[in-house]
Amino acid sequence: MIRSRARQLMCDRSFASKGAHIDESIPVNERIIRMIDDEIEKTSYIANARQNGPGEGERLAKSGLSWYAKSFTYIYFIICGGTGAVKIGRADNVKKRMAELQVSNPSKLSLLCHFRAPSIFEPTLHTIFSKSRLRGEWFSITDELLDLAEIGNDQNYIGVLNYCKDMLERNKPVDGLNGQE
Structure with a gap:
């Protein structure tokens, strides 16, 4: 019971947007893929609104995406x-x-990449890479993590989303709590 509730809370935190209901009958990978599709749609809309120049704020307000x-x-x-x-x-x-972070770490820390994304995407990445979690927000290096860092280094959030979606579609399901299949 405790494990099930913890798993649900982790999924809720990773995938819920404002007022969204979590359908636990859908596998974790499928929920992430649906969330990614939604992220791509919203991010594309915002990018287009910004490219169209003046009136961006008004267009975003009318779309309901200004909070996003x-x-x-x-x-x-x-x-x-x-x-x-x-x-x-x-x-x-x-x-x-x-x-x-460097103050409390005796080893040299180096930035692999950073990119702009909604804050909700960070726990989603934690879930996607849960199989390589070492502790907390620290993960062992995998080829997929490094590939994602390269895409993120180009500040390409939609590219990051598409890579995550492809990765999830070709891999076995992840368990959002501890990486079990």
Whole structure:
């Protein structure tokens, strides 16, 4: 019972948007893929509104996406030189966050990538990479994590979303709590 509730809370935190209901009958991978499709649609709409120049705020307000556009922050991947572990986190100021983390870490930390994304995407990445979780927000390096960092380094959030979707479609289902299948 406790394990089931913890799993549900983790999924709720990762996939819920304002007022969304979580359908537990849908596998975790499928929920993430649906969330990613929704993210691509919203992000594309915002990008188009911004390209069209004046009136962007009014268009976003009419679409109901102004709250979403304001939720963007930086998602970062930081590697610990001593262990090779990668921290997936979020911050409004990545340089400041790295300095804070470096103070409490005896090994050199280096920034692999950072990109703009809604803050809700960070726990989704934690779920996607749960099989390689070491502890908390620290993960072992995998080819997929490094590939994603390369895409993110180009500040291409939609590219990151598409890569995550492809990765989920070709891999076995993930368990949002502990990486079990």
